Amino acid sequence: MERFAVLQLSGCAGCEVSLLNADAWVDRFDLVYMPLVASVHDVPEVDILLISGGVRTDEDLYKLRRAVKRAQQVVAVGTCAISGGVANLGDRDDVRELFLTQAQRHHVPRLLPKTHPVDTYVDIDLYLPGCPPTSELFMAVLDEDADFKASKIVCQECGRKKVRDMRPRHLLGFQQGEVLPDICLVNQGYLCVGTSTRGGCRAPCPRAGHPCVGCRGPSDVFIEKQSEAWFTSIKRVFKGMTDIPDEEIDAALRSPQLALFLFQFSDYSGEERAPRPKEKVL
Numbered sequence: 624m625e626r627f628a629v630l631q632l633s634g635c636a637g638c639e640v641s642l643l644n645a646d647a648w649v650d651r652f653d654l655v656y657m658p659l660v661a662s663v664h665d666v667p668e669v670d671i672l673l674i675s676g677g678v679r680t681d682e683d684l685y686k687l688r689r690a691v692k693r694a695q696q697v698v699a700v701g702t703c704a705i706s707g708g709v710a711n712l713g714d715r716d717d718v719r720e721l722f723l724t725q726a727q728r729h730h731v732p733r734l735l736p737k738t739h740p741v742d743t744y745v746d747i748d749l750y751l752p753g754c755p756p757t758s759e760l761f762m763a764v765l766d767e768d769a770d771f772k773a774s775k776i777v778c779q780e781c782g783r784k785k786v787r788d789m790r791p792r793h794l795l796g797f798q799q800g801e802v803l804p805d806i807c808l809v810n811q812g813y814l815c816v817g818t819s820t821r822g823g824c825r826a827p828c829p830r831a832g833h834p835c836v837g838c839r840g841p842s843d844v845f846i847e848k849q850s851e852a853w854f855t856s857i858k859r860v861f862k863g864m865t866d867i868p869d870e871e872i873d874a875a876l877r878s879p880q881l882a883l884f885l886f887q888f889s890d891y892s893g894e895e896r897a898p899r900p901k902e903k904v905l
């Protein structure tokens with residue numbers, strides 16, 4: 624029976640919950656370490672190490688470097704591990720100040736100057752983007768399921784139809800107003816970025832009437848490019864399907880709802896980062 628561990632760095636534990644929602648692994652894999660549910664002091668030797676969360680503290684970094692030495696295969700799962708995600712929000716000055724004050728009082732791990740993706744420090748065999756990745760995607764990793772193929776983009780999994788006779792003039796926001804069934808959310812004035820977002824999640828958000836915010840990251844076409852290419856593509860889609868002014872789209876693309884994801888594969892820390900090869904991204 625293959626042994627796997629889940630190393631939880633700085634994140635929200637949503638990735639772990641998504642993994643626990645997939646019960647297909649329970650009889651076939653041996654989960655030997657995952658602080659959320661398995662209280663073991665340290666990561667033992669494993670076949671697969673899943674890493675969730677970004678590297679935010681000195682403790683994260685210490686654990687990360689130790690754990691990868693004991694794994695045959697290392698997989699970065701979720702936005703936080705791949706690009707910082709919610710942990711990255713702690714880079715804001717006011718949050719850092721608050722945390723540092725508390726850290727002195729409670730002897731919690733020391734903050735590193737910035738959040739970093741795990742591949743800043745260790746080699747990664749496979750990336751599994753999503754916030755969180757769905758249970759099915761977790762199973763595709765554990766099973767090394769050769770049959771699983773993520774669709775190129777979320778639109779292919781969404782089922783909503785793009786129509787010619789609905790051209791909104793303004794954005795409606797993210798989740799307000801009545802959403803018509805079956806019709807593409809862009810046609811209805813919602814900022815859905817499914818056209819440029821990697822598929823594989825089965826489009827739960829647009830199917831339920833919520834715009835895709837791009838948590839699976841850029842599709843293969845954009846994955847090895849800077850995020851500006853992603854922006855340009857999304858803007859082109861809105862130009863073709865709506866009469867919404869460019870400035871409005873521009874401002875919305877930089878809104879907090881999308882900020883965690885649209886910069887997912889770009890270098891948010893200002894340093895040069897080699898593009899992640901698309902062959903390594905599920």
Ligand code: SF4
Nearest residue numbers: 634635637701702703
């Ligand atoms: S990727 Fe999303 S779900 Fe996973 S730990 Fe980070 S914030 Fe939570």
Ligand code: SF4
Nearest residue numbers: 778781807808815817
């Ligand atoms: S843009 Fe959004 S709503 Fe429209 S088809 Fe694509 S995923 Fe579905």
Ligand code: SF4
Nearest residue numbers: 824828835836838839
């Ligand atoms: S539809 Fe978009 S936001 Fe929703 S899970 Fe898929 S990639 Fe993430």
